[in-house]
Amino acid sequence: MHQDFESILKSSGQSVTKPRRAVFDALTRADSPLKNGEIAKLTPSIDRASVYRTLELFAKLGITTTTIRGWTPFTELAEPFKPHHHHMICERCGVVEEIESDTLEDMLTILASRHHFTLRSHTVELSGVCASCSKNLPQPTSL
Amino acid sequence: MHQDFESILKSSGQSVTKPRRAVFDALTRADSPLKNGEIAKLTPSIDRASVYRTLELFAKLGITTTTIRGWTPFTELAEPFKPHHHHMICERCGVVEEIESDTLEDMLTILASRHHFTLRSHTVELSGVCASCSKNLPQPTSL
DNA sequence: GTCCGTGCAAAGCGTTTGCAGCTTA
DNA sequence: TAAGCTGCAAACGCTTTGCACGGAC
Numbered sequence: 001m002h003q004d005f006e007s008i009l010k011s012s013g014q015s016v017t018k019p020r021r022a023v024f025d026a027l028t029r030a031d032s033p034l035k036n037g038e039i040a041k042l043t044p045s046i047d048r049a050s051v052y053r054t055l056e057l058f059a060k061l062g063i064t065t066t067t068i069r070g071w072t073p074f075t076e077l078a079e080p081f082k083p084h085h086h087h088m089i090c091e092r093c094g095v096v097e098e099i100e101s102d103t104l105e106d107m108l109t110i111l112a113s114r115h116h117f118t119l120r121s122h123t124v125e126l127s128g129v130c131a132s133c134s135k136n137l138p139q140p141t142s143l
Numbered sequence: 144m145h146q147d148f149e150s151i152l153k154s155s156g157q158s159v160t161k162p163r164r165a166v167f168d169a170l171t172r173a174d175s176p177l178k179n180g181e182i183a184k185l186t187p188s189i190d191r192a193s194v195y196r197t198l199e200l201f202a203k204l205g206i207t208t209t210t211i212r213g214w215t216p217f218t219e220l221a222e223p224f225k226p227h228h229h230h231m232i233c234e235r236c237g238v239v240e241e242i243e244s245d246t247l248e249d250m251l252t253i254l255a256s257r258h259h260f261t262l263r264s265h266t267v268e269l270s271g272v273c274a275s276c277s278k279n280l281p282q283p284t285s286l
Numbered sequence: 287g288t289c290c291g292t293g294c295a296a297a298g299c300g301t302t303t304g305c306a307g308c309t310t311a
Numbered sequence: 312t313a314a315g316c317t318g319c320a321a322a323c324g325c326t327t328t329g330c331a332c333g334g335a336c
Contacts, residue, residue: 015310017316036214037300047318052301059213068211070202071179071326088258097258104254107247108269115231115240116274123268126251131259158335160291180325190293195326214301 004080005063012061019043019050023058028081032096033067033074067123078121086123090130099126147223148206155204162186162193166201171224175239176210176217210266221264229266233273242269 005024006016014020026042027034034042040051055075058064065078067087076082084105085098104124112119148167149159157163169185170177177185183194198218201207208221210230219225227248228241247267255262 010311015315017310019317048300049302049319050317053316066211066214068209068216071209071216073211073214088255088260090260091263097260099254099258101250101254104250107244107250108267111242111244111247112231112269112271115242117231117233117240117269117271118277119269120234120271122270124251124265126255126260126262126265128255128260128263134261153336158290160335162292191325192294192327193292196291 008061008063014057014061019046020054020057022046023051023054024063024077027064027075027077030076033076033087035072035074039075062121065121065123067125086125088126088128090133091127092129092133095130097130099124151204151206157200157204162189163197163200165189166194166197167206167220170207170218170220173219176219176230178215178217182218205264208264208266210268229268231269231271233276234270235272235276238273240273242267 009016009020022043022045023039026039030042036052036055039055040046040048043051055064059066059075062078063081064075066073066075068074069089078084083100085100086104088097088099089095108122108124109119152159152163165186165188166182169182172185179195179198182198183189183191186194198207202209202218205221206224207218209216209218211217212232221227226243228243229247231240231242232238251265251267252262
């Protein structure tokens with residue numbers, strides 16, 4: 001795992017450094033997407049600026065993917081460090097489930113090629129109400 | 144169109160005000176998602192704070208949807224003010240094409256129900272290389 | 287006439303940047 | 312050893328908040 005991570009850095013002409021290892025480790029231990037600030041807190045020995053520079057680099061290299069909730073970006077590891085997946089979020093209780101579907105992936109590739117694009121990455125975020133919430137609150141509040 | 148917009152506000156117990164009309168108009172005129180700052184610039188007579196409060200309200204009411212590029216949120220009108228669609232972005236030249244597919248929509252609903260979720264909203268963002276860019280630069284640069 | 291929403295101004299954060307010194311390759 | 316990366320610290324810009332006034336219903 002770490003070997004792959006370091007290989008990616010090296011093959012892009014980038015150095016393997018303490019901050020980069022620390023951020024990668026923090027993302028590896030996390031079981032859900034993290035805010036920038038959360039990543040910084042998990043790597044207290046690393047300067048904030050380095051965390052940001054590292055996250056920017058990881059995004060460029062495709063090591064991580066970024067999604068948004070509200071107006072806040074969340075980062076998590078991408079393939080091959082984490083199985084490719086998407087998110088299904090309950091808007092009532094906030095629970096996040098991971099979703100995967102080869103059929104979906106195939107369809108996205110086809111959709112892209114219809115537009116004469118070569119698909120390189122994508123995000124799919126679903127939002128709704130989970131089973132237990134819709135059972136407990138059958139009448140949704142308007143706001 | 145505006146009538147629908149004002150109906151949504153009223154039926155949620157919200158007032159129809161000058162800032163809300165101005166932000167809605169700016170979004171209506173835009174042909175692509177806008178950054179918060181861009182919306183503020185398009186509504187110079189409205190205080191920034193009101194623009195932010197309005198955008199937050201619109202998101203809650205489902206009048207707008209938000210996507211992210213890099214770490215920057217972009218807002219655009221949602222249904223019924225704009226046909227439901229997704230984005231296909233060229234990572235070389237930045238061109239954005241709108242994508243729609245009923246089959247995709249159906250599949251997402253099915254996927255959600257497999258996880259016992261009632262799907263209420265979703266975003267799909269595709270990123271890749273458009274036809275003209277892949278013709279001009281057949282060998283992608285590593286960074 | 288009430289209540290909600292706005293404008294104003296200030297504070298609060300998250301993010302970015304310049305630079306000298308250290309680490310990596 | 313040379314180039315790249317980090318830490319530090321300051322600056323920057325976006326976003327949020329409190330409050331008194333004004334507008335919507």
